[in-house]
Amino acid sequence: MSDRVEDFLAVRRHSERGSYERSVIDAILDEAKYCTVGFVDDGRPVVIPTIHVRIGDTVVIHGSPASRLLRLLKTGAPCAIGVTLLDGLVLARSVFNHSMNYRSVVLLDCHGRELEGEEKWEAMHRITEKLVPGRWDDARRPNDREVKGTTLVSFPIDLASAKVRSGPPVDDEEDYELGVWAGVVPYRLVPGEPIPDPRLAEGIALPSYLRS
Amino acid sequence: MSDRVEDFLAVRRHSERGSYERSVIDAILDEAKYCTVGFVDDGRPVVIPTIHVRIGDTVVIHGSPASRLLRLLKTGAPCAIGVTLLDGLVLARSVFNHSMNYRSVVLLDCHGRELEGEEKWEAMHRITEKLVPGRWDDARRPNDREVKGTTLVSFPIDLASAKVRSGPPVDDEEDYELGVWAGVVPYRLVPGEPIPDPRLAEGIALPSYLRS
Numbered sequence: 313m314s315d316r317v318e319d320f321l322a323v324r325r326h327s328e329r330g331s332y333e334r335s336v337i338d339a340i341l342d343e344a345k346y347c348t349v350g351f352v353d354d355g356r357p358v359v360i361p362t363i364h365v366r367i368g369d370t371v372v373i374h375g376s377p378a379s380r381l382l383r384l385l386k387t388g389a390p391c392a393i394g395v396t397l398l399d400g401l402v403l404a405r406s407v408f409n410h411s412m413n414y415r416s417v418v419l420l421d422c423h424g425r426e427l428e429g430e431e432k433w434e435a436m437h438r439i440t441e442k443l444v445p446g447r448w449d450d451a452r453r454p455n456d457r458e459v460k461g462t463t464l465v466s467f468p469i470d471l472a473s474a475k476v477r478s479g480p481p482v483d484d485e486e487d488y489e490l491g492v493w494a495g496v497v498p499y500r501l502v503p504g505e506p507i508p509d510p511r512l513a514e515g516i517a518l519p520s521y522l523r524s
Numbered sequence: 525m526s527d528r529v530e531d532f533l534a535v536r537r538h539s540e541r542g543s544y545e546r547s548v549i550d551a552i553l554d555e556a557k558y559c560t561v562g563f564v565d566d567g568r569p570v571v572i573p574t575i576h577v578r579i580g581d582t583v584v585i586h587g588s589p590a591s592r593l594l595r596l597l598k599t600g601a602p603c604a605i606g607v608t609l610l611d612g613l614v615l616a617r618s619v620f621n622h623s624m625n626y627r628s629v630v631l632l633d634c635h636g637r638e639l640e641g642e643e644k645w646e647a648m649h650r651i652t653e654k655l656v657p658g659r660w661d662d663a664r665r666p667n668d669r670e671v672k673g674t675t676l677v678s679f680p681i682d683l684a685s686a687k688v689r690s691g692p693p694v695d696d697e698e699d700y701e702l703g704v705w706a707g708v709v710p711y712r713l714v715p716g717e718p719i720p721d722p723r724l725a726e727g728i729a730l731p732s733y734l735r736s
Contacts, residue, residue: 345610345613345624345711346608346610346624346626348560348562348571348606348608349571350560350562350563350569350570350571350604351562351569352564352567352569355564356602356604356632356633357562357563357564357569357602357603357604358562358604358630358632359560359561359562359571359604359605359606359630360606360630361606361608361626361628363624390568390569391569392562392568392569392570392571393571394560394571394572394573396558396560396573398557398558398713400719401557401655401656401715403655403656403659403663403718404663405663405664406663406664406665406666406670407648407652407659407660407663407664407665407670408666408667408670408673408674410652410655410659410663412557412558412575414558414573416573418570418571418572420568420570421568436619440619440622443613443615443622444613444615444709447615447619447622448619450704450705451615451616451617451618451619451622451704452617452618452619452699452702452704453618453619454618454619454620455620458618458619458620461620462620480721480722480723481721487664488723488725489725490664491725491728492662492663492664492728493662493720493724493728493729493730493731493734494720494721494723494724495718495719495720495721495724496718496719496721497656497715497716497718497719497734498715498716498717498718498719499557499713499714499715499716500713500714500716501610501711501712501713501714502711502712502713502714503613503709503710503711504709504710504711504712505710506615506707506708506709506710507612507692507707507708507709507710508705508706508707509692509693509706509707509708510692511692511700511706512706512707513700513701513703516703516704516705517705518705519705522705522709
């Protein structure tokens with residue numbers, strides 16, 4: 313671990329927003345439906361969004377064995393993994409103090425390991441249950457060909473930090489006198505009504521785990 | 525431009541999902557409220573989420589002059605910029621064919637240039653208006669100290685690709701007979717009721733641009 317990586321983890325800008333608490337980090341990782349993986353290809357930075365799941369002290373991503381991302385990362389090539397949850401737009405009286413409320417996590421210096429056998433099966437289970445709890449026991453489970461056709465790479469949660477901003481705007485003291493509306497416009501990622509597949513056979517009801 | 529970077533842009537996996545149309549790319553960049561910037565620090569990949577705005581053929585990010593990200597990127601150090609919009613969870617009859625509906629853009633091989641003078645002012649204007657249209661004419665505009673206290677870095681949109689998945693699940697033909705519910709759970713990022721700053725002076729009404 314280089315000093316520079318540790319330095320990044322120090323959450324220097326707005327250090328009051330930083331956290332290294334695993335409970336905070338885990339909750340953000342668990343709520344985020346996808347992550348962005350950053351890696352280096354031929355000296356150039358690349359970012360790719362992908363689905364992740366946290367399993368204990370690890371984060372697991374998956375995809376096709378032909379995926380360039382996974383082929384690279386299963387060798388242990390370094391990557392960074394970031395997730396961000398937008399909670400609101402923060403409207404201050406001054407343009408300068410506008411901000412966003414958010415919760416983010418960055419994992420640095422991640423080195424992956426390919427999962428095999430029972431671990432692989434368990435990770436497929438966990439990814440499915442993260443997507444929609446209850447789904448694993450309802451959908452057709454992976455067959456041998458599909459298990460072979462999935463690469464799963466696991467990264468220990470090691471160099472991790474969370475950054476959180478919440479609450480009202482913070483204006484310069486003299487700006488509180490201005491006649492400008494200030495506050496927060498909250499944002500939330502919300503599910504809508506499930507849309508049945510046009511090819512869904514008649515008589516198949518919406519499962520209970522999708523009704524909440 | 526290396527062959528390898530071009531190769532990444534070829535959107536090889538699920539090439540039917542890929543697009544290089546600027547109209548598609550621009551619409552996704554404009555809707556996304558934040559991006560994730562990937563860069564290399566001391567040989568290590570790092571990802572950081574930040575607010576962005578598209579201005580014509582460029583993407584602009586901003587922050588404190590003390591920000592490590594901006595101090596690095598304004599020198600022209602290469603970065604990648606990604607945005608992702610989640611549109612839904614795709615529930616297939618088989619676990620293996622589960623997916624997400626999404627729209628994402630990746631910009632590769634980005635080299636930044638620091639904005640100054642009139643361009644800088646215009647970018648601050650555009651960032652504010654992207655956050656909340658109508659806000660620039662209402663909030664107190666930046667003073668000299670605040671303009672000096674903001675670094676803006678602009679990246680040409682050059683090596684860019686969009687990836688979009690939409691529509692129902694695609695199952696293996698023999699799985700359509702299974703008695704498993706299949707379809708899409710749509711997701712949307714939605715604004716809630718604006719929350720006034722606890723220090724908001726009496727008599728300041730919610731502006732019309734926040735009422736829609």
